[in-house]
Amino acid sequence: MRLFIPGPVNVEEDVLKVMSSPMISHRSKSASYLQQSISKNMQILWNTKNSILLSTSSGSGLMEAAVKSLILKKGVFFSLGAFGKRWYEMAIANGKKADIYEVEEGYSNKAEFIDSILKKGCYDFAAITHNETSTGVENPLIDISNVMKKYSEIIFAVDTVSSTGGVDIDVDSCKIDFCVTSTQKCLGLPPGLSICSLSDKAINRTKHVENRGYYLDLLTLYEYTINKDYQYPATPSLSHMYALDYKLNKIINIEKKENRFQRHKLLADITRDWARDRYKLLVKDNNYSDTVTAVVNSRETDLKILSSKLKDQGYVFSNGYGKLKDKTFRIAHMADTTIEELKAYLETIDKLI
Numbered sequence: 161m162r163l164f165i166p167g168p169v170n171v172e173e174d175v176l177k178v179m180s181s182p183m184i185s186h187r188s189k190s191a192s193y194l195q196q197s198i199s200k201n202m203q204i205l206w207n208t209k210n211s212i213l214l215s216t217s218s219g220s221g222l223m224e225a226a227v228k229s230l231i232l233k234k235g236v237f238f239s240l241g242a243f244g245k246r247w248y249e250m251a252i253a254n255g256k257k258a259d260i261y262e263v264e265e266g267y268s269n270k271a272e273f274i275d276s277i278l279k280k281g282c283y284d285f286a287a288i289t290h291n292e293t294s295t296g297v298e299n300p301l302i303d304i305s306n307v308m309k310k311y312s313e314i315i316f317a318v319d320t321v322s323s324t325g326g327v328d329i330d331v332d333s334c335k336i337d338f339c340v341t342s343t344q345k346c347l348g349l350p351p352g353l354s355i356c357s358l359s360d361k362a363i364n365r366t367k368h369v370e371n372r373g374y375y376l377d378l379l380t381l382y383e384y385t386i387n388k389d390y391q392y393p394a395t396p397s398l399s400h401m402y403a404l405d406y407k408l409n410k411i412i413n414i415e416k417k418e419n420r421f422q423r424h425k426l427l428a429d430i431t432r433d434w435a436r437d438r439y440k441l442l443v444k445d446n447n448y449s450d451t452v453t454a455v456v457n458s459r460e461t462d463l464k465i466l467s468s469k470l471k472d473q474g475y476v477f478s479n480g481y482g483k484l485k486d487k488t489f490r491i492a493h494m495a496d497t498t499i500e501e502l503k504a505y506l507e508t509i510d511k512l513i
């Protein structure tokens with residue numbers, strides 16, 4: 161089956177093979193080398209000198225770690241859909257004080273609006289979603305980060321779960337204190353591991369926050385990683401780590417970052433042109449995602465029938481997320497999808513609608 165859903169994605173055969181490498185002791189030198197190598201490559205991918213931490217959990221694990229470990233006074237969440245809202249709910253569920261500001265589906269968060277809220281001076285943590293997988297909107301990260309730079313007391317946290325590996329993210333020039341992603345989207349690996357970068361400012365913040373928990377405590381993760389020679393506090397998924405290390409080497413040294421990002425742009429253009437000719441796009445202010453397109457079902461295609469016919473042809477189709485379930489459908493164009501694979505998928509849909 162070919163998956164055209166926004167994660168999990170198709171995983172290349174060679175990556176799957178590396179995942180089944182024999183086990184080693186997680187307390188061995190080899191485990192340290194493995195984690196150190198991943199850290200170096202993630203620093204290259206994210207353009208950062210910040211510390212790289214891993215978690216044997218999906219991205220939600222490290223998102224929860226951020227709210228537990230980095231909010232001291234009060235957090236603010238600028239949401240553009242389901243995943244921004246979920247991050248805010250995590251903060252509340254962890255007993256943190258937090259506010260949420262949401263935009264209508266299809267819109268991005270506006271830097272000027274964020275500025276007007278941060279001016280109030282009551283927040284010490286601000287989070288955005290870079291790429292909202294439910295609406296296919298990519299937030300204007302550079303504009304927002306330029307606003308964030310004015311507020312040195314605020315920890316700037318960015319969810320790049322559905323953009324890292326498909327879109328260039330410059331953690332250091334955007335001064336992102338906490339950047340998080342998962343393996344099962346644009347990085348092209350199975351689900352089960354998440355990665356974050358942590359600035360010195362963020363590390364310092366964790367030292368002032370009480371009751372950070374244990375498994376998801378960013379300071380514990382940091383101390384094991386940096387002060388204990390790239391170790392992990394518990395038993396990590398070494399299989400994922402092998403695969404991630406191998407895949408990052410492929411992205412950086414074989415495909416090369418620029419080519420990968422360019423391929424994602426091309427895939428997104430092809431998908432949007434196809435969708436515009438047949439349906440409507442959900443995005444309203446031109447902030448299109450390069451990794452997933454949300455299509456408004458303006459022709460009232462029976463999505464259940466379409467999905468089942470596509471399944472017969474060997475494809476996994478994605479309808480909308482949450483309350484957009486029946487109103488939209490999504491086409492993921494991320495990870496290692498080729499132009500030919502995408503075109504074949506779109507041609508198949510054409511024969512069925």
Ligand SMILES: Cc1ncc(COP(=O)(O)O)c(C=O)c1O
Pocket residue numbers: 167218219220221243289291292293294319321322342
């Ligand atoms: C933008 C975004 N943020 C967060 C998440 C949650 O990540 P995970 O499923 O890896 O926990 C997702 C998952 O789809 C997502 O798309």
